[in-house]
Amino acid sequence: MENKILLGHGSGGQMTHDLITDLFVRYFRNDYLGPQTDSSILPVNTRNIAFTTDSFVVDPIFFPGGDIGKLAVAGTVNDLAVSGAKPLYLSCSFIIEEGFPIKDLEKIVQSMADEAAKAGVLITTGDTKVVDKGKCDKVFITTTGVGELQEDQIHISSGNKVKPGDKIIINGSIADHGMAIMAARNELNIQSAITSDCACLNGLIAKALSASSNIKFMRDATRGGLATVLSELSSGKNYGVHVEEDHILIKENVRGICELLGFDPIYVANEGKVVVVVDQEDAAAVVDSMKKHPFGRDAAVIGEISEDHPGKSWLTTEIGGKRLIDKLAGEQLPRIC
Amino acid sequence: MENKILLGHGSGGQMTHDLITDLFVRYFRNDYLGPQTDSSILPVNTRNIAFTTDSFVVDPIFFPGGDIGKLAVAGTVNDLAVSGAKPLYLSCSFIIEEGFPIKDLEKIVQSMADEAAKAGVLITTGDTKVVDKGKCDKVFITTTGVGELQEDQIHISSGNKVKPGDKIIINGSIADHGMAIMAARNELNIQSAITSDCACLNGLIAKALSASSNIKFMRDATRGGLATVLSELSSGKNYGVHVEEDHILIKENVRGICELLGFDPIYVANEGKVVVVVDQEDAAAVVDSMKKHPFGRDAAVIGEISEDHPGKSWLTTEIGGKRLIDKLAGEQLPRIC
Numbered sequence: 001m002e003n004k005i006l007l008g009h010g011s012g013g014q015m016t017h018d019l020i021t022d023l024f025v026r027y028f029r030n031d032y033l034g035p036q037t038d039s040s041i042l043p044v045n046t047r048n049i050a051f052t053t054d055s056f057v058v059d060p061i062f063f064p065g066g067d068i069g070k071l072a073v074a075g076t077v078n079d080l081a082v083s084g085a086k087p088l089y090l091s092c093s094f095i096i097e098e099g100f101p102i103k104d105l106e107k108i109v110q111s112m113a114d115e116a117a118k119a120g121v122l123i124t125t126g127d128t129k130v131v132d133k134g135k136c137d138k139v140f141i142t143t144t145g146v147g148e149l150q151e152d153q154i155h156i157s158s159g160n161k162v163k164p165g166d167k168i169i170i171n172g173s174i175a176d177h178g179m180a181i182m183a184a185r186n187e188l189n190i191q192s193a194i195t196s197d198c199a200c201l202n203g204l205i206a207k208a209l210s211a212s213s214n215i216k217f218m219r220d221a222t223r224g225g226l227a228t229v230l231s232e233l234s235s236g237k238n239y240g241v242h243v244e245e246d247h248i249l250i251k252e253n254v255r256g257i258c259e260l261l262g263f264d265p266i267y268v269a270n271e272g273k274v275v276v277v278v279d280q281e282d283a284a285a286v287v288d289s290m291k292k293h294p295f296g297r298d299a300a301v302i303g304e305i306s307e308d309h310p311g312k313s314w315l316t317t318e319i320g321g322k323r324l325i326d327k328l329a330g331e332q333l334p335r336i337c
Numbered sequence: 338m339e340n341k342i343l344l345g346h347g348s349g350g351q352m353t354h355d356l357i358t359d360l361f362v363r364y365f366r367n368d369y370l371g372p373q374t375d376s377s378i379l380p381v382n383t384r385n386i387a388f389t390t391d392s393f394v395v396d397p398i399f400f401p402g403g404d405i406g407k408l409a410v411a412g413t414v415n416d417l418a419v420s421g422a423k424p425l426y427l428s429c430s431f432i433i434e435e436g437f438p439i440k441d442l443e444k445i446v447q448s449m450a451d452e453a454a455k456a457g458v459l460i461t462t463g464d465t466k467v468v469d470k471g472k473c474d475k476v477f478i479t480t481t482g483v484g485e486l487q488e489d490q491i492h493i494s495s496g497n498k499v500k501p502g503d504k505i506i507i508n509g510s511i512a513d514h515g516m517a518i519m520a521a522r523n524e525l526n527i528q529s530a531i532t533s534d535c536a537c538l539n540g541l542i543a544k545a546l547s548a549s550s551n552i553k554f555m556r557d558a559t560r561g562g563l564a565t566v567l568s569e570l571s572s573g574k575n576y577g578v579h580v581e582e583d584h585i586l587i588k589e590n591v592r593g594i595c596e597l598l599g600f601d602p603i604y605v606a607n608e609g610k611v612v613v614v615v616d617q618e619d620a621a622a623v624v625d626s627m628k629k630h631p632f633g634r635d636a637a638v639i640g641e642i643s644e645d646h647p648g649k650s651w652l653t654t655e656i657g658g659k660r661l662i663d664k665l666a667g668e669q670l671p672r673i674c
Contacts, residue, residue, distance in 0.1 A: 006667070012560025012606075013665025037494045038556065039389035039420040041486060049386070050376035053428035053481055054464045057473075083376040091390035093479045095432070127391045127479075131672060135474040136394075142430045142464075144390055144481035149378060157374045219375065223349025269349075328350025330343070335468060 010130030027113040032124040040124035046148040050085035053144040059335040063184040065196030069108035073115040076143040081202035082218040084153030093127040119200035159217035166305040167283035172298035173249040178268035197272035211289035214279035227266040230313040241313040243303030347467030364450040369461040377461035383485040387422035390481040396672040400521040402533030406445035410452040413480040418539035419555040421493035422484030430464040456537035496554035503642040504620035506613040509635035510586040515605035534609035548626035551616035564603040567650040578650040580640030
């Protein structure tokens with residue numbers, strides 16, 4: 001193989017065929033993936049599927065704790081899992097800049113294959129486009145996922161069973177991903193040991209779902225951070241969402257960089273954090289089940305659904321103040337995922 | 338709304354939310370599309386689904402006969418339909434360059450909505466990322482599709498029932514899309530009336546499938562053109578693929594531009610052409626059924642599966658010569674789709 005991606009790799013001809021065979025099919029190997037069919041043909045055993053897509057344009061493409069490939073698999077797996085679905089199949093589509101090193105592409109593909117294997121999902125179909133040098137930034141990846149959804153989990157996606165008294169849980173510290181990316185951007189010249197929390201959460205979520213049949217809502221707190229999830233959870237509803245600042249874990253070094261750069265950690269992106277709303281009766285059981293999973297060791301109740309302030313989300317600060325949580329107005333961190 | 342896309346539109350915060358609500362949800366409106374869920378929850382009524390993805394990076398984004406949005410819907414609908422599936426659901430993910438005019442985005446979204454409505458598919462989930470000016474070229478769209486596949490159509494995707502004597506049909510003239518794009522590129526300064534054949538073929542394909550239960554294989558002849566489909570059809574098989582040049586329709590103005598620019602039309606991309614392999618007994622019935630559809634008026638048998646030259650594809654020329662058809666080695670037309 002050549003050592004750089006050429007326009008010919010996106011032609012649909014022999015070079016595309018060779019790239020698919022030598023790289024994608026080799027790493028993603030499974031019974032449903034063939035280089036020469038237009039669609040993959042997949043069995044499904046439920047009446048309902050969950051279906052989700054995300055494009056990943058993260059900069060830099062390699063960062064502490066992950067890379068764009070791991071992120072692309074985890075992000076889509078998590079979007080399925082928080083809907084209460086069992087993630088099964090992923091598609092992946094690459095837009096690659098001419099001249100991109102094939103060894104970097106291979107690292108990304110290997111990372112996707114590893115993460116898919118850990119999550120128990122199959123990458124069954126894909127596409128590759130190459131654009132002229134300068135017409136995209138290295139590589140963009142779009143992953144789309146299909147999961148099986150049981151009838152009794154359909155309400156989780158809409159959250160229509162959420163009611164006052166329900167507890168709000170998160171599985172660990174916030175703002176790790178966003179600050180890991182910021183620190184990794186060369187122009188800032190920051191030395192830090194911050195690692196992205198990027199991970200597939202479907203295993204953790206399965207544990208939580210098996211601990212309680214009263215999980216009402218889940219959402220991964222990615223772009224826009226914890227604040228955006230809470231704000232969307234309360235928006236237009238007849239209940240309020242209340243969290244307590246001193247229950248929300250922020251690692252010291254993450255807090256330090258947030259302060260240095262002027263970011264509010266509740267708005268900073270995570271890639272391995274899920275917000276769970278559960279009936280108060282089952283909250284302790286769900287926290288306990290999550291704590292037994294490597295991605296849930298710091299799981300905690302951080303707040304509750306309240307009859308106060310319908311439609312609003314707010315945070316009580318460590319010194320007893322109240323602060324409204326609104327959606328981020330504009331952009332905080334471009335190309336964080 | 339602002340009149341240009343800003344980085345904030347990709348933030349996951351209020352601006353993203355407004356863009357989704359004011360643009361995507363407004364045009365794509367359907368029961369499954371909501372701005373605030375991670376996955377769409379979709380009913381399926383078969384044991385098998387077809388699943389396919391494509392990224393679209395076409396340049397220019399508006400061209401005679403279509404635009405990147407129409408192309409993105411049609412391309413993915415067609416990949417499902419040629420697998421014998423009934424296309425049902427699409428996801429769409431946008432990567433947009435900062436500064437892109439919102440009125441252009443709206444034209445594209447409207448075009449996607451129109452094309453989806455024509456094809457009878459629902460766009461149920463999506464994503465929007467914005468990258469800094471100069472980090473992508475205007476807009477890239479990735480569509481992923483899910484279709485229902487009946488048990489008795491599963492063989493179409495692999496083509497494992499194809500045998501010598503079967504007839505090869507195409508639904509009309511070739512090379513229109515590729516030459517429409519070339520002519521539309523400003524730098525060439527070509528005046529032409531060539532229009533892309535970009536269209537959703539699922540209606541046409543349904544007609545063909547209802548005319549014969551002996552359709553063995555279908556493939557849309559996109560990147561790499563008719564030649565690539567034929568070459569892949571014969572590759573590694575114990576039969577040969579034979580087509581006759583004088584049965585393959587090429588419009589006069591398309592042929593003219595191909596000659597002017599030195600392109601071989603059998604390698605030029607189409608976006609509304611399907612190659613169908615059918616038992617010889619049913620070939621006339623399939624051609625007749627296609628001729629009754631607006632996208633199949635020029636349908637014709639162009640060749641057959643042969644016992645000669647196993648593993649090869651070839652064309653007999655109008656003057657009686659034989660020419661091997663191989664995959665395109667490298668790139669013919671970058672960013673054709």
